[in-house]
Amino acid sequence: MTLVKEAPARPAGKRPAAAPAGRRGRRRENLAGYLFMSPWIAGFLLLTAGPMIASLYYAFTSYNLFTPPRWIGLDNFTTMFHDPRWQKSVEVTLKYVVVATPLKLLLALGVALLLAQKRRGEGLYRAAFYMPSLIGASVSVGFVWRALFSDDAIVDRTQKVFGIDVGGWIGNPDYVLYALVALSIWQFGAPMVIFLAGLKQVPQELYEAAEMDGAGPLRRFWNITLPMISPVLFFNVLLESIHAFQVFGSAYVVSNTYCGPADATLVYTCYLYQKGFKEAQMGFASAMAWTLVVAVALVTAVLFWSQKKWVHYEEAAK
């Protein structure tokens, strides 16, 4: 009996070595995986993790690149919080984030709503609206922006037609930041595509039912679309605000590499760059970098906490 019972457990030689070789095979497979990943891992350790740890250390030192870093404890942070230019850079950045992010998302959502409807040539429209996101980070666009918003350029002339005369935005400390905001809004393509994907997921029967109940377009948007795409909205808010906190290229190019006039476009990263690479205060710059990391982490945490109140996931319905 026992022999008979054992026989089916080992069906004659076909898979006899399966168990031990399987474990070895898996280990082998893992090894191959790690080997394939090793360039990335090496890159991560050498180019990301290493420098990050080094910069965390430098944040507590005085370091001018030439003489060895000198441990000064929290001095960089206390100097930083008392530095009027640092305060200005925080102010400018917050202003940028608070103005640019909602406007960009509003436009992205608006256009996504239009493009979600079936119409001829929709692919073309989507591509056209997405295009600026692809080239938006380039330096050349920064130059184009300068040309558009300068004195007596197209924006200025158009304004004058309506009787508004500010003499170009680029040189005016009160307006130049909004030129950057405009540049950010212009690149609404990426969040738009995500919104579009979200809108396509909303079940059509919800709208049909609502329509039968006599709900108008606004009501349908408010009571169906918005709750249904709230996870996507949350994702976009999160991504775009993190992105906005790190704005650099546009400020650097539009304002001739010095983030002015009168520090009007002195966004956080621009001041960090000046401290680090122009004034060689690497310790201070590192302290600034880590403060930004913490600040962005806090903002992210607050957003995640807030999602309980306004983001609706549809698990219960399924």
Add this chain to the structure above:
Amino acid sequence: MGTSRNVERRTILKAAGASAAVLGLAATTGCGGDGGTSADGTVTIRYAWWGGEPRAIAIKKTIALFEKKFPKIKVKPEFTDYEAFWEKFQTQASGGNPPDVFQNAVGFLRKYDKRGVLMDLKSQADSGNLNLKNFRNGVLANGQVDGKQVGIPVGANTMSLVVDLKAFKKAGVAPEFGWTWDDYFAALQTIQDKLKIAGDTGYFSIMYLYDLYLRQHGKAFFTDTALGFTEDDLTQWWEDGYKRVKSGLVADPKKIEQVKPKSGLSAGLAASEFTWDNFSIRYEGEGESDYGLAPIPTTDGKDTGQYLGSLMLSAFSGTKHPKEVAQFIDFMVHDPEVGAIMGYDRGILATTEQYDAFTPTEATNKGVKAYEEKVAAEGVLGKITPHPSGADVIEAAFLRIGGEVAQGKTKPSDAAKTLFSEAKAAFAG
């Protein structure tokens, strides 16, 4: 599974090979410095400078000339614009890998001397690889720091007032040596009254001009280690400046900002601009009027506070080829052919050999030559004042904070306070 075992081994090997290759690549790119000596004894040195395209073209010609005369030395050029140059240089130098020879200016001498980057070229002069004679008007002293010769001047320049000749003529203003600041501001008023444009582009945020003004009053912008003036001095200077922006004598800073990188003068926003005399060549290219050089206004009708500044060549203290580097610098500052190629691009040629070898033919260069000869003849040239470590950072701060004053964003007294606190940090850095 059985058949895939071989494939697996092969892929493992491939992956291993690929990773090794990537790591190897990283390792080789990490240290490009091989000392620059090849098997046949040819030495390669790196030469870096900042400047625009015309300068790059001219310098490359001079390098070719050098390589022809010194076939055992190869020169690798590196160049960028001014801003990028110093950011790159700082990183290279801190990594112990700066170029062997590089263009330098007085604002950076002490900074990099303090950090041990600059070679004292006296020793090379002593061993006969570099000639320290025949420099004009004592300009060699510009490259000295605490008794060391850390820079060799290639050219000399001095501050000047560049004027829009047509505008000045139309307004009937004729600047002359010995005119005073009052005369100057009266001239701006006349220009404004008659031509309805501003007279100046924003004189009060130019550190080197304020230096001249201070020198006219027996002070200077810098002492060896600090600022040579008081907060009250600067408050006064900026208050006057801002007043003139408000009254329209000085161009609207918002407009000046819009036309950058073009200058306010060549854009026709104002009729004059203070700058280094050899920069006047840019206005001809940029603007539509004719431009000429006028004297710096004085306080007492005599002393302009002027001195000869210069661009220099410096060498890296840790270079593997000090002799070749010295020979190269010697060639670049003394060879007549080099002088003829470079012209006044980096200021009036610093050595007599090169000065004599170049006769300017077009108006701008002729103007620069005439201007410097006139300045020298007037006997107003003084000695350059020190530029402590951090001078470069302070110059940028002066421009920035002066701009804030002009825009009405900062009160002159607060602005002066800010500059002093930033200067303190810059000296300490």
